Amino acid sequence: MIRVLLAAAFSALVFVSPVVAQETSQPDRSATGGAQTLEDILARQRGENVDSEFRSSNIGDPSSAAGIAQQLGTLGGASDAEVWRALRYGSSDVTVSAGGDVARVLVQDGGMAWLEFREGPLRTYGGYALLGVLVLLVLFYLLRGRIKLDEELTGRTVTRFKAIERFAHWLLAGSFILLGITGLLVLFGRVFILPTFGPEVNSYLLIGSKWVHNNVSWAFMLGLVMVFVMWVIHNIPNRTDLTWFAQGGGIIGNNHPPAKKFNAGQKIIFWSVILLGGSISISGLSLLFPFELPLFAKTFAALNSLGAPGWIGMEPLPTVLSPQEEMQLAQAWHAIVSFVLMAIIIAHIYIGSVGMEGAYDAMGSGEVDEAWAHQHHSIWLDDLKKSQAEETGTAAPAE
Numbered sequence: 001m002i003r004v005l006l007a008a009a010f011s012a013l014v015f016v017s018p019v020v021a022q023e024t025s026q027p028d029r030s031a032t033g034g035a036q037t038l039e040d041i042l043a044r045q046r047g048e049n050v051d052s053e054f055r056s057s058n059i060g061d062p063s064s065a066a067g068i069a070q071q072l073g074t075l076g077g078a079s080d081a082e083v084w085r086a087l088r089y090g091s092s093d094v095t096v097s098a099g100g101d102v103a104r105v106l107v108q109d110g111g112m113a114w115l116e117f118r119e120g121p122l123r124t125y126g127g128y129a130l131l132g133v134l135v136l137l138v139l140f141y142l143l144r145g146r147i148k149l150d151e152e153l154t155g156r157t158v159t160r161f162k163a164i165e166r167f168a169h170w171l172l173a174g175s176f177i178l179l180g181i182t183g184l185l186v187l188f189g190r191v192f193i194l195p196t197f198g199p200e201v202n203s204y205l206l207i208g209s210k211w212v213h214n215n216v217s218w219a220f221m222l223g224l225v226m227v228f229v230m231w232v233i234h235n236i237p238n239r240t241d242l243t244w245f246a247q248g249g250g251i252i253g254n255n256h257p258p259a260k261k262f263n264a265g266q267k268i269i270f271w272s273v274i275l276l277g278g279s280i281s282i283s284g285l286s287l288l289f290p291f292e293l294p295l296f297a298k299t300f301a302a303l304n305s306l307g308a309p310g311w312i313g314m315e316p317l318p319t320v321l322s323p324q325e326e327m328q329l330a331q332a333w334h335a336i337v338s339f340v341l342m343a344i345i346i347a348h349i350y351i352g353s354v355g356m357e358g359a360y361d362a363m364g365s366g367e368v369d370e371a372w373a374h375q376h377h378s379i380w381l382d383d384l385k386k387s388q389a390e391e392t393g394t395a396a397p398a399e
């Protein structure tokens with residue numbers, strides 16, 4: 001019997017107490033004419049359950065409020081859904097005394113979609129893409145092994161890359177690696193650094209990463225321009241590229257297709273670096289100078305005029321974008337293209353170091369053994385010898 005009474009008393013407490021609590025925690029809303037108070041907002045931010053009944057039962061007294069057209073005019077406690085909708089979707093007529101188009105956007109609805117994309121698919125797919133490439137390369141190494149030299153070293157070397165070419169390559173490579181690491185820290189710091197090393201370490205790393213990322217970007221752009229100017233002539237597609245593809249690039253099997261200075265695989269790397277690196281640079285500049293370099297509305301308009309979205313069954317792309325949306329799209333594009341280029345470059349680093357015997361020397365000392373040059377770039381070696389022979393006035397040695 002006592003147990004039953006206790007249970008009844010307990011359940012009465014459970015059901016009654018929230019009511020009591022709510023009654024006692026009702027804030028005094030007389031100062032706002034019965035409308036929401038700061039206390040309500042703070043309570044909601046603390047995750048407390050705020051009884052919003054007052055918002056529908058007491059809509060204030062619009063007649064005693066300042067006229068809506070007047071400065072500080074309000075609708076009393078009433079909310080004008082049309083006004084809020086217009087603010088939310090950027091169609092309201094807002095006038096500002098400073099800040100231009102950027103300040104005219106009071107509510108930016110797309111910010112949440114961007115945040116969710118950045119914290120969700122971008123991190124997930126981007127991270128898995130890089131890990132996937134690493135796993136594939138380990139598998140490739142285990143199955144194919146290092147691409148070896150078939151012939152004995154001759155002991156005679158030829159210059160593959162001059163000092164200025166190697167300088168440009170390492171400027172590009174060093175800056176890209178720094179940009180990649182710092183970019184990944186900014187994107188993943190909150191997920192991996194913060195829980196393990198705490199907010200202080202994460203904060204210092206992020207501040208440092210941002211500084212390095214912003215400043216090293218100039219070195220990357222300089223390297224990109226130098227590499228483009230010096231190597232574009234050697235990267236124009238030609239017929240030897242078809243032979244290279246037909247023979248699987250000599251990567252699968254033991255063929256060594258003839259090649260000029262760069263083979264078709266290297267041309268793919270070159271153009272990926274130039275086009276994707278160029279696009280990363282332009283979207284990066286747009287991020288570096290906020291709101292100064294909007295790119296997407298005009299690009300979307302150009303794509304629409306070509307009918308490009310229709311090719312993949314999409315509606316025309318939006319051509320009116322708020323300055324904030326432009327920045328969000330620039331960030332998303334910058335990160336997506338960077339992930340693609342990082343994945344490609346990881347494969348390039350593999351083939352330029354552990355993946356191929358003798359390859360590193362080309363960018364290290366700039367000198368390669370003639371046996372290596374003959375195996376991988378036979379046409380280039382022949383042309384080089386011919387021009388050397390012409391310069392010295394001797395006949396080119398027979399093959």
Ligand code: HEM
Nearest residue numbers: 172173176177266269270273345349352353359360362363
């Ligand atoms: C530690 C990292 C890297 C190593 C060991 C490396 C190594 C090499 C080597 C050995 C070559 C010359 C290949 C030949 O003689 O035919 C080369 C070429 C090249 N590298 Fe790198 N590289 C690295 C990073 C990068 C990065 C980060 C980029 C660009 C973002 C890059 C872009 C290029 C380009 C465009 C070429 C010419 C095309 C080609 O040979 O594929 N490299 N690299």
